[in-house]
Amino acid sequence: MPDGAGAYTSVEICAGAGGQAVGLHNAGFHHRALIEVDPHAVQTLEHNTRKHGWKDCEILPWDLTDFEMDDLKKVLGGEQLALLAGGVPCPPFSLAGKQLGEDDERDLFPVMLDMVEELEPRAVMIENVRGLLEPEHKFSGYRDRIRARLESLGYRILGWNVLEARDYGVPQLRPRAILVAMKEAEAAHFLPARGSGKLVTVAEALDETMRARFGNSAKGRQHYKEWLRKAQAKGTVAPTLVGGSKKHGGADLGPTRAKRAWAELGVDGHGVADPHGQTKDQERDLYGERGPKLTVQQAAIIQGFPTDWEFQGRKTAAYRQVGNAFPPPVAQAVGESIIRALRAFDADAEQPEEQFEGLVEDLAPRQLTLTR
Numbered sequence: 001m002p003d004g005a006g007a008y009t010s011v012e013i014c015a016g017a018g019g020q021a022v023g024l025h026n027a028g029f030h031h032r033a034l035i036e037v038d039p040h041a042v043q044t045l046e047h048n049t050r051k052h053g054w055k056d057c058e059i060l061p062w063d064l065t066d067f068e069m070d071d072l073k074k075v076l077g078g079e080q081l082a083l084l085a086g087g088v089p090c091p092p093f094s095l096a097g098k099q100l101g102e103d104d105e106r107d108l109f110p111v112m113l114d115m116v117e118e119l120e121p122r123a124v125m126i127e128n129v130r131g132l133l134e135p136e137h138k139f140s141g142y143r144d145r146i147r148a149r150l151e152s153l154g155y156r157i158l159g160w161n162v163l164e165a166r167d168y169g170v171p172q173l174r175p176r177a178i179l180v181a182m183k184e185a186e187a188a189h190f191l192p193a194r195g196s197g198k199l200v201t202v203a204e205a206l207d208e209t210m211r212a213r214f215g216n217s218a219k220g221r222q223h224y225k226e227w228l229r230k231a232q233a234k235g236t237v238a239p240t241l242v243g244g245s246k247k248h249g250g251a252d253l254g255p256t257r258a259k260r261a262w263a264e265l266g267v268d269g270h271g272v273a274d275p276h277g278q279t280k281d282q283e284r285d286l287y288g289e290r291g292p293k294l295t296v297q298q299a300a301i302i303q304g305f306p307t308d309w310e311f312q313g314r315k316t317a318a319y320r321q322v323g324n325a326f327p328p329p330v331a332q333a334v335g336e337s338i339i340r341a342l343r344a345f346d347a348d349a350e351q352p353e354e355q356f357e358g359l360v361e362d363l364a365p366r367q368l369t370l371t372r
Helices: 019-027 039-051 069-076 109-119 136-152 202-214 218-234 256-264 279-286 296-302 315-323 328-346
Strands: 009-013 030-035 058-060 083-087 123-129 155-164 175-183
Touching (some): 009 019, 019 030, 019 083, 019 328, 030 069, 039 315, 058 069, 069 109, 083 109, 083 328, 109 136, 136 155, 175 328, 202 218, 296 315
Parallel strands (some): 009 030, 009 083, 083 123
Antiparallel strands (some): 123 175, 155 175
């Protein structure tokens, strides 16, 4: 990836535990700042950016409802920003919530758009829940105003689509609404991202870690085989992980419907395994009647995180970071499309003969092949 001078630099707001940051890093962006207010997520970002050697990446523990734009400009030092990205809070638009939209105090779209105006990035990427795009009548006026604001600032909306994580090799049902906009000249070089073409199942994704957790004892091998039999028989991806919030939800794998889906995959969705792995915890978390509970690391695998990304905080705080994350492979696929367009423009390459509508090529779920 580019590093230092001449790099394709990015700033991300509402960075959480780093799901989008990992994906954009893998796509080739050089993070200059990751902004996040949750203290546990800040610790996770600080720990992992140091561990993985992300140079010149500032972790800014800022509340975006009360910060100074000049302070961010000082961090950037006047350099041209290639990408401004962010997963703005989803509760205002979640189908599971009150759907207050722009009337919700947690709505940070106005802040994001003000940052676009002030920083003038070459590209913008905004992630949110699919509720922002459906049902049509609920937020259509607000969406139109967001589009109009970006267009007034000289950006072309390249797509605002619901992307499904399973289309990118993530073993989970996780639809997210993604908006990408670029300056007009760069936008002419944009080509849509492609899905992986392979559906990765829960059995495939968790096989190695489940085998390691159960170990080589006779009891462990028996329970591992029982879990694998159920997971392979179902042969599908996981339901959407739900992180909850500080006020609501704990360390479990979602509502009743999700718990039933996990049970069919041989997993107990009523909690998350204790990270200390004491004997009494192991009996409860690994050999319970409902099957094994997932560890935080295994939940992160279901989100598409690399196995060496370490989450800070106690079990519930760490799991919430995972459950609220943006799957890195999805961010990487979209980020690669953005950075290809930027590079093509910088190289004065010919523009594509055909202009595409939307962020991804048409890849219906029925076209995906199931790997074994």
